[in-house]
Amino acid sequence: MDRMKVAIHHRKGSFSDRWIEYLQEKNIPYVLLNAFDNDIIKQIKDHKATHFMWHFNQNYFEDMLHAKNLFRSVNQIGIKTYPNEESYWHFDDKVAQKYLLEALEVPLVKADVFYHQKEAEKYIEKTSFPKVFKLKGGAGSINVKLVKTKQEAKKLVNKAFNGGFAAFDSWAVFTDTIERFWRQKTRHNFLRILKWGFKGIFVDKQYKVFPKQRNYVYFQEFIPGLKYDIRLIVIGAKCYYLKRNTRDNDFRASGSGMLEFAPGQFNLEAVDIAFKAARKLNMVSVAYDFIFDSEDKPLMVEISYGFQPVVYDRCLGYYDADLNWHEAKVNLEYEIVHSFLNDF
Known part of the structure; x- marks a missing residue:
């Protein structure tokens, strides 16, 4: 060096x-x-x-x-x-990730994307519901909606190919923060409500400069009965684990704030898939979101090179490529810079 x-x-x-x-x-x-x-x-x-x-x-x-x-x-x-080019070209773009993961032939939640209104309307007539509607970008499940009926889907398609959608739903952030406050009832979360309510809705223009999302629609298969998803982060020869529980009466886990760090019982095939996909993706760091279907098969939802700093300090260790668990102190930022400088 x-x-x-x-x-x-x-x-x-x-x-x-x-x-x-x-x-x-x-x-x-x-x-x-x-x-x-x-x-x-x-x-x-x-x-x-x-x-x-x-x-x-x-x-x-x-x-x-x-x-x-x-x-x-x-x-x-x-x-x-x-990040390197293999990491950043698809960052915060669920549509790009759909094509990438299909090309790599990893097990993933099926998604359908349409760029013309007539094609989207034909799809709605033929498919079954519910479906999960998403915009390309957005973290914490903010731009994610459960579409229960054909009529709801038609309204979304009409909006997508006409007025479009705001890239950042500040009201959703506000209501999610309120929900988390009532669940945890801490002074910290009460202050967050005030912060996001004031900043996200009334003051902060940062989120309002993003262009509207329009002229495409993204529908993902709905997997019923989900109680949690898992976040796996592969950096070098280590895979870190985090469990995210769903909100009450909701299918969304990302952004819920209901986290578990001790590795519980889950299908370790997900870890194996994460390592194998990381080698194909050639990313210094890659965070995967996995859910499990009714047969306990792991399905990838999306990926990202980055993630929330500090949160993962609470992780209790990592898996190796042989799926063995190792208890260890976790500092993912150190792991990233070390792997990067040593050509991971």
């Missing part, structure tokens, strides 16, 4: 907090740069950086507008990036 130098776009509260700690501990040269500077390419060159890292976030419009173009340009001059 003598000739290595890492350039980092730092945002407090992101992966980069601990990336910096890791580099300092290992005495690896690094420099903090602003990815949005007009001369960022020149700065990277002038600092003779060999690696460039940026934990860009789907909730920031400027990130989604700029990051992929910058990463691709930096790659052109031989600088390695986190």
